Amino acid sequence: MASVSLHNVNKIYPGGIHAVHDFDLEVADGEFVVLVGPSGCGKSTTLRMIAGLEDVTSGDISIGERRVNAVPPGDRDIAMVFQNYALYPHMTVRQNMAFGLKMRRTPKAEVERRVAEAAQMLGVEAMLDRRPRELSGGQRQRVAVGRAIVRNPAVFLFDEPLSNLDAKLRAQMRTELAALHERLQATMIYVTHDQVEAMTLGDRLVLMKDGVVQQIGAPLEVYQYPTNQFVATFIGSPPMNLLKGNVKGGIFHGVDQHATWRLSAADDGPVVLGVRPEDLLPAEGDQSVLATVTPELIENLGHEVLVHFSLAGERLVARIPFGHATGIGQQLPLTVRAGSVRLFGDDEMGNALGSSTN
Ligand SMILES: Nc1ncnc2c1ncn2[C@@H]1O[C@H](COP(=O)(O)OP(=O)(O)OP(=O)(O)O)[C@@H](O)[C@H]1O
Ligand SMILES: [Mg+2]
Incomplete structure (x- = not known):
């Protein structure tokens, strides 16, 4: 096991694309860190630089105490699991899992023991003599993870390992990976553009956009206190609602004047008010009202209801508990859960302006 540190790392591809800007990150020994962000933001490039599959243009990468910029991938003590599994088609599951160890001239009995152990851990014992094409996508992905486990690496690197699986299998593999991390206590760096994976798997998230780190933090911290509008709308589904407006005398006024909200502390001037869908609630009794809205679409999810409406030309959504009487076209006064307003x-x-402001 080992820590991983990236200090001021840049990647400029031949041709001039600046894929990663001044990337700083300290991954603790045994930590599970998720790199998340939209397509093309530099997640894979970062992971591949840690693996040694891409050169670093400038900056330092260390695994444990050792600077590895010039260390070839095979000597970095890492194992990487890819989106497309990258299994050898002509080899059996057993041979695929044993391959890396054989290359390192590990004694045969040791190879067998480690393959058997990993196969048992991942529930693929019954398939050890099959070839990859005789397996389902989920089983192939388990074998790819197994191949990494048998190596007992200092660091596991995952590049969107679940994105080729259907939603149900993805959810199942997600919990299996979380359990695996719990069991191995290994350092893991995991790339995804799926924010549910990011929220549920990581001890910490690294949010990237256009090669630049936007925020690093525990999932809930990032969810509750996004550092900017990009993070606010990338994490969370449906995303955080954003309402343009102005603060005057401590009161937020939406641009179309249909929304108003008293803030505990805020400077006058133009702002964007952010509120999560689950923090918009039907106003009862004498509760303050942010806005009275007209639902345009109602999605009933069973335990809760997504109410879609528009304010000032923006499509917004409230996630309200099941059982509140509301219907399309019926006016619905909405209040805001205490402490949940964010200003940008x-x-x-x-960028976020202060923290809780109501
Ligand atoms: N070999 C390469 N040569 C030149 N440019 C590249 C190369 N690989 C990636 N890029 C560019 O670098 C940027 C970051 O790419 P990267 O693959 O790291 O993104 P990503 O976040 O992994 O995206 P995705 O979610 O689509 O996998 C993109 O603009 C991409 O076009
Ligand atoms: Mg990628």
Whole structure:
């Protein structure tokens, strides 16, 4: 097991694409860190630099105490699991899992013991003599993970390992990976653009956009206190609602004047108010009302209801508990859960302005 540290790492591909900017990250021994962000934001490039599959243009990467910039991939003591599994088609599951160890001239009995142990851990014992094409996608992915486990690496690297699986299998493999991390207590760095995977798997998230780290933090911290509008809308489904407006005398006024909210502390000026769908609640009695809205679409999810509406031309959504009387076209006064309003700058950066403001 080992820590991983990236210090001021940049990647400029031949041709000039600056894929990763000044990347700083300290991954603790045994930690599970998830790199998350939209397509093309530099997640795979970062992971591949840690693996040694891409050169670092500038900066330092260390695994444990050792600077590895010039260390070839095979000597970094890492194991990587890819999206497409990358199993050898002509080999059996057993041979695929044993391959890396054989290359390292591990004694035969030791290879057999480790393959058997990993196969048992992943529930693929019955398939050891099959070839990859005789397996389902989920089983292939288990074998790919097994191949990494038998190596007993200092660091596991995963690049979207579940994205080729259907939703149900993905959810199942997600819990299996979480259990595996619990059991192995290994250092894991996991790339995904799936924010549910990011929220549920990681001890910490690293949110990236255009090669630049936007926020690093525990999943709930990132969810509750996004550093900017991009993070606010990338994490969470449906995303955080954003309402443009102005603060005047401690009161937020939406641009179309249909929304108002008293803030405990805020400077005058243009802002974007952010509120999560589950923090918008039907107002009862004398509760303050943010806005009275007209539902345009109602999605009943059983235990809760997604109410879609528009304010100032923005499509917004409230996630309200099941059982509140509401219907399409019926006016619905909405209040905001205490402490849940976030304010962001109304500029291109859209950075968070202070924390809780109501
Ligand atoms: N070998 C390469 N040569 C030149 N540019 C590349 C190369 N590989 C990736 N890029 C560019 O670097 C940027 C980051 O790519 P990267 O593959 O790291 O993104 P990603 O976050 O993994 O995206 P995805 O979610 O689609 O896998 C993109 O603009 C991409 O086009
Ligand atoms: Mg990628």
